[in-house]
Structure formats: C-alpha cells, structure tokens
Amino acid sequence: MSPRPISQGLAATLGLRQMIIDGELVAGDRLSELALVQRLGVSRTPLRLSLAQLEHEGLLESLPAGGFAVRAFSIQQVADAIDLRGVLEGSAARLAALRHGGLPDLAELVGLAAQIDRLLLPDRAGVDDFGLYVELNERFHNELFRLACSDPLSDAYQRALALPFAAPSAFIAVQTDLSGSWYETVALAQQQHRELLEAIELRDGARAELVAREHASLARSNLDDALRAEHALDKLPGGTLIRLGGDAAEAAGVG
Amino acid sequence: MSPRPISQGLAATLGLRQMIIDGELVAGDRLSELALVQRLGVSRTPLRLSLAQLEHEGLLESLPAGGFAVRAFSIQQVADAIDLRGVLEGSAARLAALRHGGLPDLAELVGLAAQIDRLLLPDRAGVDDFGLYVELNERFHNELFRLACSDPLSDAYQRALALPFAAPSAFIAVQTDLSGSWYETVALAQQQHRELLEAIELRDGARAELVAREHASLARSNLDDALRAEHALDKLPGGTLIRLGGDAAEAAGVG
DNA sequence: TCAGCTTAGGTTGCATGCAACCTCCGGTCA
DNA sequence: TGACCGGAGGTTGCATGCAACCTAAGCTGA
Numbered sequence: 001m002s003p004r005p006i007s008q009g010l011a012a013t014l015g016l017r018q019m020i021i022d023g024e025l026v027a028g029d030r031l032s033e034l035a036l037v038q039r040l041g042v043s044r045t046p047l048r049l050s051l052a053q054l055e056h057e058g059l060l061e062s063l064p065a066g067g068f069a070v071r072a073f074s075i076q077q078v079a080d081a082i083d084l085r086g087v088l089e090g091s092a093a094r095l096a097a098l099r100h101g102g103l104p105d106l107a108e109l110v111g112l113a114a115q116i117d118r119l120l121l122p123d124r125a126g127v128d129d130f131g132l133y134v135e136l137n138e139r140f141h142n143e144l145f146r147l148a149c150s151d152p153l154s155d156a157y158q159r160a161l162a163l164p165f166a167a168p169s170a171f172i173a174v175q176t177d178l179s180g181s182w183y184e185t186v187a188l189a190q191q192q193h194r195e196l197l198e199a200i201e202l203r204d205g206a207r208a209e210l211v212a213r214e215h216a217s218l219a220r221s222n223l224d225d226a227l228r229a230e231h232a233l234d235k236l237p238g239g240t241l242i243r244l245g246g247d248a249a250e251a252a253g254v255g
Numbered sequence: 256m257s258p259r260p261i262s263q264g265l266a267a268t269l270g271l272r273q274m275i276i277d278g279e280l281v282a283g284d285r286l287s288e289l290a291l292v293q294r295l296g297v298s299r300t301p302l303r304l305s306l307a308q309l310e311h312e313g314l315l316e317s318l319p320a321g322g323f324a325v326r327a328f329s330i331q332q333v334a335d336a337i338d339l340r341g342v343l344e345g346s347a348a349r350l351a352a353l354r355h356g357g358l359p360d361l362a363e364l365v366g367l368a369a370q371i372d373r374l375l376l377p378d379r380a381g382v383d384d385f386g387l388y389v390e391l392n393e394r395f396h397n398e399l400f401r402l403a404c405s406d407p408l409s410d411a412y413q414r415a416l417a418l419p420f421a422a423p424s425a426f427i428a429v430q431t432d433l434s435g436s437w438y439e440t441v442a443l444a445q446q447q448h449r450e451l452l453e454a455i456e457l458r459d460g461a462r463a464e465l466v467a468r469e470h471a472s473l474a475r476s477n478l479d480d481a482l483r484a485e486h487a488l489d490k491l492p493g494g495t496l497i498r499l500g501g502d503a504a505e506a507a508g509v510g
Numbered sequence: 511t512c513a514g515c516t517t518a519g520g521t522t523g524c525a526t527g528c529a530a531c532c533t534c535c536g537g538t539c540a
Numbered sequence: 541t542g543a544c545c546g547g548a549g550g551t552t553g554c555a556t557g558c559a560a561c562c563t564a565a566g567c568t569g570a
Contacts, residue, residue, distance in 0.1 A: 008524065033552070043525050045300070048553090056311040058410065065532060066552050080405040084346070087408075092344045150335040152404055152418070153342075155313065156411050163407070263554065288522070298555050303523085320562060321522050 009046035012096035016040065016050050020059050020070060021164050023240030027072035030063065059241075072243040073163070075227065079220055081166040084218025088157045089144060093208035096147035097200045105147065106201060112140045113193050120187055130176070133186060134169040140193060141168045144212075147200070164238035171222035173235045178225060189218060262399075264301035271295065271305050275314050275325060276419050278495035282327035285318065312417035327498040328418070330482065334475055336421040341471025343412045344399060348463035351402035352455045360402065361456065367395045368448050375442055385431070388441060389424040395448060396423045399467075402455070419493030426477035428490045433480060444473060 019025050029049065033044055040047065051068050054060045060068040073081075076098065100106055116136050119129045145154045161167050176182040192215040199208035226232040233239040271291065286306065288299055295302065306323050309315045315323040328336075355361055371391050372386045393399050400409045416422050431437040447470040454463035481487040488494040 023323050032550095034550090043527090044552095045524055049304065052307060053311070056308070076404075081407040083405070084407045084411060087346045088411075091339070104471055140350060144414065149331075150338070151332050152336040152339045152415065152421075156339060156343075159414060160407065160411065166407075287520095289520090299522095300554055300556090 007046070008042045009049050012036075012040050012042045012047045012050040013053055016047075016054060017057075017059065020054070020241070021238050027070045027241045027243060030067055030069045031060070033067070057159070059162065063066045067122075071241065073165075073241050074243060075223075078163075078165055078242055079223060081160065081163050082216060082219045082223065085157070085160050085166050085168070085219075086213045088153060088160055088210040089141065089216060092144045092148040092150070092153055092157065092204040092213040093196055093200065093212035095150055095153070096144055097203050097205040097208040099149050100147045100200060100203075103201075106134065109140065109143045109147065109197060109200070112136055112143060113190070113197055116140070116186075116190050116193065120183065120190060130172070130182065133182070134172060137169045137189075138167070144196075165236050165242070167237065168219075169228065170237055171219050173237075174226045174232050175222055177235045178229055178232055185218075189215065192218070196204075258293065262301070264304050266300045267291075267295050267297045267305040268308055271302075271309060272312075272314065275309070275496070276493050280325045282325045282496045282498060285322055285324045286315070288322070312414070314417065320358045326496065328420075328496050329498060330478075333418075333497055334478060335419055336415065336418050337471055337474045337478065338476075340412070340415050340421050340423070341468045343408060343415055344396065345464040345467040347403040347405070347408055347412070348397045348451060348467035349460040350408070351399055351406055352458050352460040352463040354404050355402045355455060355458075358456075361452075362427070364395065364402065364452060366400045367391055367398060368445070368452055370447050371395070371441075371448065375438065375445060384416060385437065387428070388437070389427060392424045392427075393422070393446075399451075406509045418498070420491050422492065423474075425492055426474050426481065428492075429481045429487050430477055433484055433487055440473075440477065444470065447473070 002246075019039075025031065033047060033051075034046055037044055048159055051060060055062055055068060059071055061071045062068055070203055116133065119136070148154070164170065172182055172185065175185040179185070192211060196211045197213065199205075199211055216225060226236065233242055236242075269474055274294075280286065291302055292299055306315060310317055310323060314326055316326045317323055371388065374391070377389060400412055403409070419425065427437055427440065430440040434440070447466055449472075451463060451466045451470065452464055454460075481491065488497055488499075491497075
C-alpha cells in the first residue's frame with residue numbers, strides 16, 4: 001500500500017507511533033529529539049515533522065517550554081473516546097441506511113459479516129483466527145463509512161481511531177485474557193453487526209444509529225471489566241498511555 | 256491570546272490560513288514553497304511545518320508528486336461538514352444535559368443566551384452588533400462543549416471547525432446579504448438556543464441532542480438558500496474553496 | 511504532424527550548523 | 541537552613557546548502 005519508497009518522514013512517523021503504542025515511551029515523558037534521531041535513524045528535520053503529526057493525532061502534547069511529551073489519558077478520556085467513536089459510527093450507520101445504493105452496494109458489508117460468522121462456527125473456534133477477526137471487524141467498520149459517503153465524517157473517524165484504545169477491536173485481546181475465550185464477546189458483537197446490517201438494508205436510519213451506538217457501548221463495558229481486573233490494561237493497545245488513579249506525577253515516571 | 260512571542264511557525268500558520276480563507280490562494284492550486292517564503296517572510300523549515308499542519312486541518316492536500324495544493328470542496332462535502340458539526344454538537348448537548356453541575360454551572364450559558372437576547376431587542380437592531388453576535392454565538396457553542404466535559408469530543412469539534420464554512424456563524428453574513436437583515440435568521444437560531452438550554456437544564460439528553468441537530472440543520476438550509484442565489488457563496492468564509500458545478504473529479508481528492 | 515527522447519530548470523525532501531532558550535546544579539548570602 | 545543567583549550544559553527552533561526528483565520545453569526522427 002506504499003506506492004512510493006518509504007520516505008524518511010514516514011519511517012519516523014511509523015517508528016515513533018509504534019514506540020508509543022508498544023509502551024517504549026512512557027506517558028508523560030518528555031521526548032529528546034537527539035535521542036530519537038539515534039533510535040530511529042533519521043535526521044532531525046523529518047523527525048520534527050513526525051512529532052508534529054503525532055501531536056495532531058493526539059498521541060503527543062507540545063510543552064509550553066518547547067518540545068513534546070507522550071500524552072497521558074485518564075480513564076474518563078478513554079471512555080469518552082470510545083463514546084465518540086460510537087457517535088461517529090452511529091452517524092455513519094444512519095447515513096449508510098439513507099444513502100446506500102441498494103443490495104449490490106451492500107455486498108461487501110454482507111460478505112464481511114458472513115466471513116465473521118464463519119469464524120464463529122463451533123468447529124472453527126481457534127486462536128489462529130484472532131488476527132483475522134480483528135482485520136475483518138475493522139474492515140466491517142470502515143465499510144460502514146464508505147457507504148455513508150461523507151468525507152468529513154470519515155476524516156473525523158480516522159482521527160478518532162488515532163487513539164489506539166478507541167479502535168473497534170481494541171478490547172478483544174483484553175476480553176480474551178479475562179475470560180479465556182473471545183467467543184462470547186465476539187458473538188455478541190456479531191449479533192449487533194447483523195442487527196445493524198438489517199437496519200441499513202431496510203433504510204431505517206434511526207435504528208441503525210441506535211444499534212451502532214449500542215455496539216460501541218459494548219467496548220465501554222469491556223473497559224469497565226478490564227478496570228476491575230489487575231493489569232488487564234496491559235493487554236490493551238496503547239494501555240501504557242492510560243494513567244490510573246489520580247496522580248499524574250506517578251505516571252510521568254519519577255522513579 | 257499569545258503569552259509567548261509569536262514564533263515563526265505560528266506566524267506562517269496564521270498567515271497561510273488567512274491567505275486560504277481570504278481566497279488569495281485558489282482551490283486546486285499547487286503551492287510553491289519559495290513563493291510563500293517570500294510572501295510570508297519566514298524560512299522554509301517553519302513554513303513546511305505549517306503546510307503539514309494545514310493539511311491535517313483539511314485546508315490543504317498533499318500531492319502524490321510532493322508538495323501541497325489548496326483543497327477544493329464539493330457542495331456535498333460542505334453539507335456533510337455541517338452535518339458533522341450538528342452530530343458533534345448534538346452529542347455535546349446530550350452530555351452537557353447529563354453532566355452539568357447544576358444551575359451555577361450553567362450560568363455562563365444562560366448569560367450568553369441573555370446577551371444574545373438583548374442584541375435582538377427591536378431598539379438594538381443595528382449592523383454594529385453583527386460581529387458581537389458572531390462572537391457570542393461561538394462562545395455559546397463552545398460553552399456547550401465545556402459543559403460536556405469530553406476532551407475527545409471537544410477535539411473533534413475543534414477539528415471540524417477548521418473548515419471555515421462549517422463554523423456556527425458561517426452563514427450569518429450570507430443570510431444578511433440575501434435577505435437584507437440578519438434578524439430573522441438569528442431570531443430562529445436564538446429560539447433554538449433557548450430550547451436547547453431548557454432541555455439541558457431539565458437533563459433531557461435526548462431532546463437536547465435533537466434540538467442541537469436541528470440547530471445545525473438550519474445552517475444546511477441556509478446553504479441551500481445561498482446556492483439558489485448567484486455569488487452568495489462569496490460572502491461565506493472560505494467560500495472560494497467550494498467547487499461548484501460538475502467537475503467532481505477535482506473535488507473528490509480526499510484521503 | 512506527431513510520438514518519443516533529451517536536457518535544462520525549478521521544486522521538494524533532507525541534513526546540518528548556529529543562536530537563543532530552558533533546565534539544572536552549585537555557590538553565596540540573609 | 542533556606543532562598544536566591546549565576547553559569548554551564550543540553551535542547552529546541554530556525555536558516556540554509558545539497559542532492560534527487562518531477563516537470564516541461566525543445567529537438568529528433570519517422
């Protein structure tokens with residue numbers, strides 16, 4: 001998917017984003033450009049461009065004195081980010097119901113739902129399908145926005161997904177770790193997918209919006225489950241960005 | 256507004272954004288860094304940072320061959336951007352209804368509505384209050400998001416407002432030009448403000464959301480009015496970014 | 511006349527040097 | 541003992557030079 005050779009700036013952005021998501025960079029820490037230059041093997045000019053981009057994505061925050069720090073998120077912000085995704089997906093579902101071009105236009109969405117169904121057949125329940133489900137699920141959600149035909153809405157969605165814990169499949173790994181199996185969580189989510197599909201087919205925009213919001217609220221309850229367990233957030237993408245409790249200085253890595 | 260001395264990068268961003276909104280740069284035109292360097296009086300390094308920022312804001316698009324061009328928007332995209340604002344404001348209204356901390360917390364919102372009311376008294380109807388209304392209206396809308404207490408939602412709203420024609424007061428100037436007076440448009444909008452306020456006071460989140468969406472749809476109908484008139488879009492902030500007519504391929508360039 | 515090649519010009523992306531700034535530590539004085 | 545001050549080190553923000561790239565014009569040949 002990269003027609004051009006990977007530029008230095010793109011390499012810096014990808015590497016930096018991965019370092020943040022993987023927790024290599026601790027939330028609250030100030031970033032040193034020179035250290036990152038050595039770590040990423042790029043010059044300061046493209047690196048600074050990448051830093052600015054990640055600030056726009058919301059993963060970094062610029063400091064008043066200059067430079068950047070890894071952003072820390074409160075539980076409330078994580079929950080609100082998931083809610084925002086639900087609002088955007090709800091709006092996409094409503095528009096998809098109103099704007100889709102008939103059954104042929106829905107073929108891709110139907111096909112994705114069918115593929116997920118097959119993953120959930122009893123004889124196919126294996127951990128090998130984990131990554132496949134994540135991919136199919138994200139493609140399902142993206143297809144929703146393609147059907148909505150609203151570029152501003154799609155842009156807002158992409159920006160909301162820049163926070164890794166707000167992604168549609170962010171909590172699958174957590175739930176798998178908590179309950180030992182991802183079947184129950186996914187089965188419920190898939191049932192909502194089917195309801196969503198039905199509402200869109202029937203051009204019932206209001207119901208499609210409601211179902212999509214309910215679908216996202218499933219992630220919120222998964223978040224609550226994870227908070228009741230110890231260290232469950234470690235399995236969450238970008239979980240190290242979440243600052244538990246009140247003390248911000250603690251999360252800033254004083255020790 | 257600027258506690259620190261204006262940095263070169265900030266000066267470039269502000270100047271560039273103004274040039275785009277004022278129509279000095281025509282939609283679709285490729286930008287020459289060297290020409291902008293001379294025009295803005297900054298070096299290429301901060302200028303390139305500003306170009307990247309305006310791309311993130313959605314005013315520019317990066318070209319496959321390198322460099323940037325002023326983005327062109329179709330009517331559909333403008334309408335969808337307004338719809339998106341309605342969705343975000345609706346969500347803010349719903350959250351504000353659920354989360355506000357009682358009447359003292361609503362004092363600012365109530366006060367702004369009262370100030371707008373005074374602007375609409377018969378003896379005060381003068382063109383001098385035009386700019387004041389725009390300011391009060393934007394503060395009213397911003398206050399909605401403060402009451403919602405959702406940082407991700409506020410971020411999404413700010414990003415949506417980066418498109419100048421999506422701003423809450425974008426069409427006031429257009430309506431004034433079309434009907435000769437801004438009283439009718441503003442009076443209807445203010446009535447919706449009052450309904451919104453009432454729903455929030457009563458913690459009726461669902462109604463608050465509906466009213467807020469209806470409020471934004473007023474801007475959409477204003478857009479329709481403007482499209483029926485000739486050159487009415489010239490009065491719209493960033494109106495030169497809108498590509499009228501058939502040429503959809505030009506405006507379709509969206510990442 | 512038109513397609514294809516060549517070359518010159520201009521542009522972007524990147525690397526690096528420099529000056530101003532902030533931070534932090536040690537010393538000094540009340 | 542505690543607060544204030546000064547300097548050294550490190551960092552950021554900015555300016556500019558260089559090489560690769562894209563674009564476009566002009567020439568050649570069929």
